[in-house]
Amino acid sequence: MAYEYNLAPKSLDEQCAAFKKKHPTLDDLPADEYIMMAKYDGCLAIITPEGVITRTGEPITSIPQCLDDAAELLPGHVIFGEVYRYDTPFKEISGAFRRHKPQSHLFVVVFDAVPFDDWKAGKCDKPYIERYTALKEAWQRAPTPSLIVAPALDFGAPQGFANAMVRQGGHDGAILWRKDAPWTTGASKNGEAIKVKPAQSLDLRAVDWFYGKGKHAGRAGGIVVEYRGVQTQVGTGFSDAERETIASQGTRNHIAEVEFMELTADGKLREPRFKGWRYDKTEPDA
Numbered sequence: 001m002a003y004e005y006n007l008a009p010k011s012l013d014e015q016c017a018a019f020k021k022k023h024p025t026l027d028d029l030p031a032d033e034y035i036m037m038a039k040y041d042g043c044l045a046i047i048t049p050e051g052v053i054t055r056t057g058e059p060i061t062s063i064p065q066c067l068d069d070a071a072e073l074l075p076g077h078v079i080f081g082e083v084y085r086y087d088t089p090f091k092e093i094s095g096a097f098r099r100h101k102p103q104s105h106l107f108v109v110v111f112d113a114v115p116f117d118d119w120k121a122g123k124c125d126k127p128y129i130e131r132y133t134a135l136k137e138a139w140q141r142a143p144t145p146s147l148i149v150a151p152a153l154d155f156g157a158p159q160g161f162a163n164a165m166v167r168q169g170g171h172d173g174a175i176l177w178r179k180d181a182p183w184t185t186g187a188s189k190n191g192e193a194i195k196v197k198p199a200q201s202l203d204l205r206a207v208d209w210f211y212g213k214g215k216h217a218g219r220a221g222g223i224v225v226e227y228r229g230v231q232t233q234v235g236t237g238f239s240d241a242e243r244e245t246i247a248s249q250g251t252r253n254h255i256a257e258v259e260f261m262e263l264t265a266d267g268k269l270r271e272p273r274f275k276g277w278r279y280d281k282t283e284p285d286a
Contacts, residue, residue, distance in 0.1 A: 029194075031155040034176045035129070038150070038165045039195060040109045041090045041172040042082035043097045047108070049076065049116055062096060062103045069144035074135065078119040081110035081147065086170060110135060111150045111175075114183050122185040128192065129179040152177075162196040172261065173197035201259045201275065202227060205284040206251035212243065220246035223274065225258055227284075230267035234258055237274035255281045 045060065046053050047070040052060040063083065070079045083097045083106050096103045113135045118124035124131070132152065139149045153161070158174050165171035174196040181192035204225035210233065212221030220243040222235030234256070238246075255278040260269035 029155070029176070033180065034155040034178055034194075035132075035152045036155050036158055036161060037111060037152055037175050037177065038171050039162070039173045039175045039197075040082040040084045040150070041093075041170055042084035042109070043094050045081055045083045045097075045108055047079040047081070047110075048119065049078075060097065062099050062101065063106050063108065063146070064102050065104060065146040066106075066108050069146045072142065073138050073144050073147055074113050076116050077113045078116055079108075079110050079135070079147070080112040081108035081150075083107075084109050084170075088170075090172075107146045107148060109150050110139075110147050111177075112183065118183070124183040126182070127179060128177050128181045128183070131183065132177070158196045159199075163198045166198050197261050197271070199259050200262065201257060202269075202285045203255050203257050203278050203281055206254055206256045207231065209246050209251050211247070216243060218247070219243040223251055223256060225256055225269075225272070227269065228267060232269040232272055234269075234272040234274050236272075242274075254279075255284055 044055050045063065045066070046055070047066055049071065052063055052067055054060060070077070073079070083093060085093055085096075085106055093106070096106055112128070112131055114124040114126075114131060136149045136152075139147070155176065158176055162174035165174060176194040176196060178192050178194075183192075204227050206223045207226050208224040208231075209220050210222060210224065211217070212219055212235075219240075220238070222233055222238065223246065224231050224233055226232075237259075257275040257278050258269065258272050259275050260272040262270050264270050
């Protein structure tokens, strides 16, 4: 008799309903409430009046030209964007971005800006569409050489657009911005920004699991899957209940559906995400 987790849905209909609730499709989004942009494959920079920092607060000294241009573009604001250079691999952009000497060849594709005081307070109530429009209009009045405003498109066929951007090169998908969304510190949790990446999917054997840290301490942080002899840790996409079950029962070499962006040069899955257990399969994809 095949082993099943206690929390596994008991019928195909229940499995489908649970999966759709956990992973709503892009087709469920109201088109008139979002705008769409290409997602540049660069490094996030937060340009404040006091200096440039990374998402984690690390000070950056490689793009002083952007700091000067930001002060001219929108004085008293914090501007968010992707440090970028055309026809340059992400690893090279990232390396240059973290150097201590100025890198004049880098520029920033900006997509949002909030007043400095709001940024320090951790919240800006102005809707995204108003923040973006103010940023775009300021740039149109006085273009800055090291800051370029990301073009926005009407919502439509986001998955196809994301795939096309990746094929073009220099992008890793698309991003959807909810027009009425306020800004808050940290990652989007309520659909303010939705990343759309070209999804590949494989059904792989879960050969191990590992404990989580922080809010997941004491339960599973994720699973380890194997593809063509190379193992990859998968730490996102799990519900709290699934993490508890894995920690108490293990993976039992079950087959997991894993979505990912691409294979890295060393054969690992890039940005893997757990999609669910394949109870109907006993063998992984080759």
